[in-house]
Amino acid sequence: MREKDYESKGIGCYMFRIDDDTVIDATMHGNAARFINHSCDPNCYSRVVDILGKKHIIIFALRRILRGEELTYDYKFPIEEDKIPCTCGTRRCRKYLN
Template sequence: MVIEYAGTVIRAVLTDKREKYYDSKGIGCYMFRIDDFDVVDATMKGNAARFINHSCEPNCYSRVINIDGRKHIVIFALRKLYRGEELTYDYKFPIEDEDNKLHCNCGTRRCRRFLN
């Protein structure tokens, strides 16, 4: 285990409204979906996990784990991590049509060119 993705748990139906609010204020948005119903919003009350970047060849992975009936998003190492090494994981965004694709800039040999 490397770090928990911490923040405020909100209902998934509120994410669009919050994202529009953050955009209107010029605030970067950091949200991570737990399941179909809940999302962790780390934008205002998150920790350093919100700054972990995407990579098509990551050194970490994320898992939703259940602890005492509460779901937590945890980042785990895929291999030994070295001091100063950037942490990355695959965001695994849902596949979108060509017009809504997000370009990937990870620069790895196996880059898929898109996050979704």
């Protein structure tokens, strides 16, 4: 519902699914990591880590990252019929995010 509400208002949506029951909504509040784009050939990956009973999203580098290089990770969206085109532009692009 919230995602549709943001779309109707033209607000970009920055949500991260933690598990089947929890989604972190960083649309209105969150750090710069919420702006990390998807890539089918990323230089980072994300992990949800439990620290003292509280879940955190941590972004790790997959390889050495050069200064000024855009950070990306694979969003790993579930496969759905309503496809979201991918514009990552890498040679390994799967053409869709889902």
